[in-house]
Structure formats: structure tokens, C-alpha cells
Amino acid sequence: MKVDLHFHTTASDGRLSPEVLVRSAAELGFDIIAITDHDTVDGIGPALSTAQAFPGLQVIPGIEINTAVPDGEVHILGYFIDYVNPVLCSTLPQLHASRWNRALKMVAKLHDLGLDIDWHHVQELAQGACIGRPHVAQALLERGYAVSIRDAFAKYIGRGGPAYVERMKLTPTQAVKLITTAQGLPVLAHPADIGNLSELLNELESAGLIGLEVFYNGYSSDIISNLLMIADEHKLVPTGGSDFHGLENESMAGLPDIALPRESVERLFTLAGKKLEL
Secondary structure, eight states, X not given: OOEEEEEOOTTTTXXXXXXHHHHHHHHTTOSEEEEOOXXXXXXXXXXXXXXXXXXXXXXXXXXXXXXXXXTEEXXXXXXXXXXXXXXXXXXHHHHHHHHHHHHHHHHHHHHHTTOOOOHHHHHHHXXXXXXXXXXXXXXXXXXXXXXXXXXHIIIIISTTSTTOOOXXXXXXXXXXXXXXXXTOEEEEOSOTTOTTHHHHHHHHHHHTOOEEEEEETTOOXXXXXXXXXXXXXXXXXXXXXXXXXXXXXXOSTTOOOOOOOXXXXXXXXXXXXXXXXO
């Protein structure tokens, strides 16, 4: 199977619309993908509607919630969510508002640094979607203040950068509980750099965590092997994905092959009570 469980669209901070992303995934022969935009479900409806034209492609409705921990943040993925759940839909606008306010404060800080970034243009770059740091980074790139999106983060708006601003976030446990409230399956995203991983997993498992993102874009075989052992110890489903945003290259043609085992996909679908149509 060709599977990728971590895609972002223009509904949050990706560069491809949900419709284009789904069509591109189908053309590239994907069997299963998940739409996991940051703190929003706005891309799910258009993605599912587009997928109806491609019966060989299954689209999982998902989300990625950014959460706060004392030394930074961790991200919680949610799969097979009820994306019209009233509790979920009443919580996400608060997170959107905090993103909007943070971006506005970042632009103000950039002005204080002597960088002429236009707030209205940042809003245009977001195309009506939830404003994220990549939109500010794109504005920096266009003005010649950075040579790439990655460079913009490193120089200015990454954690610890001169224009970085914190925002309101849920805790990891709150995010896991929110996802389970929406009948979703919570998974800890890209966990290799989390220092207190075992301690965090114990806490999150009590809240309902079912998986660990093991097969992640850029992870070495050693990292994957170590995370597989941890997932096995905690009886978590090892999932995986590319975390595609299209920030540096909008084409999906160069996506890495995420070698997610069929057993992982089957376990995920079984937990969700869904039929794996392959």
C-alpha cells in the first residue's frame, strides 16, 4: 500500500488546496492519505468531496493540534475524527484567534527590527485560512529578508528568534481528550526530539493516546528502530507520514516513500471501526 498519514493544505499552513492535494495524491497512486491541518478541520470537507471522484483513494479526516509543554511544544495528531463534533468545533476557533493574534504581533516585532512586512499581505497569503508562521515566513522570503522558508524561521520567527511570539495552546492531555471527544484516534506526532518521551507517553495513554508517529519523513533507520521499540513497549500503533506542507516545493512528485507497514494501517482502521478497502 502507498500510505501517508500526515498532509497539510491551505486550510492551515500548506501550499496546496485540499482539492489539489487529493487529486495529486490520486495521480501519484496513493491508497490512503490523511488530511491533518493544524488546529482546523476546514480542509476535510473539500478533500472528502474531491476524493469521491477517485474510488481507489481513501481519505482519513484528521487534525494536528499544537500543544504546549514547559520546554516547548508537542503535536498531537487525530485520525478518523468527527469533524463536525460540537465540542471540537467550539474549541478550534479559540486556537485560530490565538494564531491570528500571534502573527499580528510577529509582524509588529519584525517592523521593530526594521523589516517591512505588510500585515495585509500576510493575510492574503493565508487565502482566508488560519494564519500560521509559514505565511509570515513567505512574506519574509518575498521581501528578500530570507533565502528560504526554513531560513526565515531560523533567523526571525522560530522559537527563540527575535520575532517569535508564544500563543495560546492546549496541553497535550487536553488535545488527546479533545480528539477522543470527537471520536478520533490520538497519535503523538514526530516524537524523536521529545526529551521526556516515556513520561509523556504514560500521561497521554491514560488520556486515550493510541499511537506514535514512527515512520516520519527524515527519520533514520536507527531512530525508527528505537521508536518502534518504544511503541511496542507502550502497545501503541506505529503510524507515519511525510508532514507535507509544500513550503519549499509545491509539487508532491518528490514526496518520500513512507514505508508504513500494512499491519499498522489495519490496526488503525480496526480501532476506528472502519473498513480497510484494500
